[in-house]
Amino acid sequence: MLHPENDINNENYRNKIYLGDSAELLAKLPDSCVDLVVTSPPYANQRSKQYGGVKPDDYVAWFVPIAEQLRRVLKPAGSFVLNIKEHVSTGERHTYVMELVIELRKKGWLWTDEYIWHKKNAFPGKWPNRFRDAFERCFHFTKEKSFYMDQDSVMVPMGEWKEKRIKYLSGNDLERHSSQVGNTFAKNIANWAEREKAYPTNVLNIATNCKNVKHPAAFPEELPSWFIKLFCPEGGVVLDPFMGSGTTAVASVKLKRQFIGFENKREYALLSCLNINKILGFKVSVPTASRSESRIGMSNMEG
Known part of the structure; x- marks a missing residue:
């Protein structure tokens, strides 16, 4: 049964959830060990109650060191998918997402494409100067112009x-x-x-989560699943440095990929393990703050 771990063993680091700071944990992973990074980090000034929040003007400086480590651990043919959306501040959109994309390009990332996640069940609302948000961006970065991409795996009916x-x-x-x-x-x-x-377009029509998943910003499983099928070969390794409730890891297990997850809040690290253990068929109970964090991996999935 899976439990959160506090340190990375270079010989056996896959198929585990690690409790700690992403930047510190990333530094302990070996070079070129990940096929795909797919993640949704805390947005600027969002989820401050859960994660403390990062100010928009500080966001680029906060994320760039993490992105540099992601580039180091990513394989040459790997991909990095970043789900993020800028917020409205004093009546206009903030520019920190655009600034981040530009800075990542300066650091050597190739901005290969941009996918739009259309939230087909977005909540209705009315604002004086704009309409409701019904989409988020998924930026696709790579290290090389030639990268792994299984387009046939995401084909759709002709209609x-x-x-x-x-x-x-x-x-x-x-x-x-x-x-x-x-x-x-x-x-x-x-x-x-x-x-x-x-072949599909780069607009993904996926409903948001409508059920209580015990996390304030969990994306639907269908979203990471689509990118995992497209950018990670079967048996490959998927990394989510902001694991949250474990959605990316659950999708990886179902699709026969390996995973690595980082989460700096113990409550959510335990929740990730709970959700993964359910998929693996273990009898589980709701995690509590006093639950043991024994180091037990998933050797049956190790490659």
């Missing part, structure tokens, strides 16, 4: 548009042709006539 569009194919659709507006995109819709699935 009803296929029958309608294929039925009325025009001459241009039957052969590959250049864009009429002069860009380099070219298409041949006829090639998809016999296919049942297509």
Whole structure:
């Protein structure tokens, strides 16, 4: 059964949840040991009750040293997915997320893509100068231009548009042709006539968590699962340096990947272990502040 650990053993560090500061724990991991980092760190001025909060003007300086360690432990073909969203301050969006992206590029990260998590069940509301937030960003960074990406693993059904569009194919659709507006995109819709699935867009329509997961900012399991399938090979290692309730680790176990999780609040480190143990079939009880933190790993998953 899994319990939080306080120190990293270089010989046996995978499939464990560590209780402690991410920056300090990252420094103890070996180089190039992780296939994918997927995480949602505390947003600026958010969750101050749980995590103390980081001021927007200090956010870049706080996160960059962590990102440098993430780059060191990531394999050359690995990916780093950062789920983050700036907040509104005095009537306008703060710029700390943009500033962070620019600074990460200066530190050697390649900003490969940006995915939009569309929260299709976002709570309704009304504000005098804007509409409700219904999306968050998932920035995709890599170390190299060539990286692991299994696009077939996230293909989606073609949908009803296929029958309608294929039925009325025009001459241009039957052969590959250049864009009429002069860009380099070219298409041949006829090639998809016999296919049942297509590649997705970079907009992910995923509902937020609506049930009580005992954590104030847990993202839905479907979100890390999508990136794990796309950017981490089976048996690979997924790291979440801000593990929270353990969602990334649970998704990794279900998808036959290994995991490493860091969490600096004991309550949530215990909650992560509880959720992982449930997936592994152990009989578990609700964690308490006095529960033992014996060091027991998951050797049956070690690779």
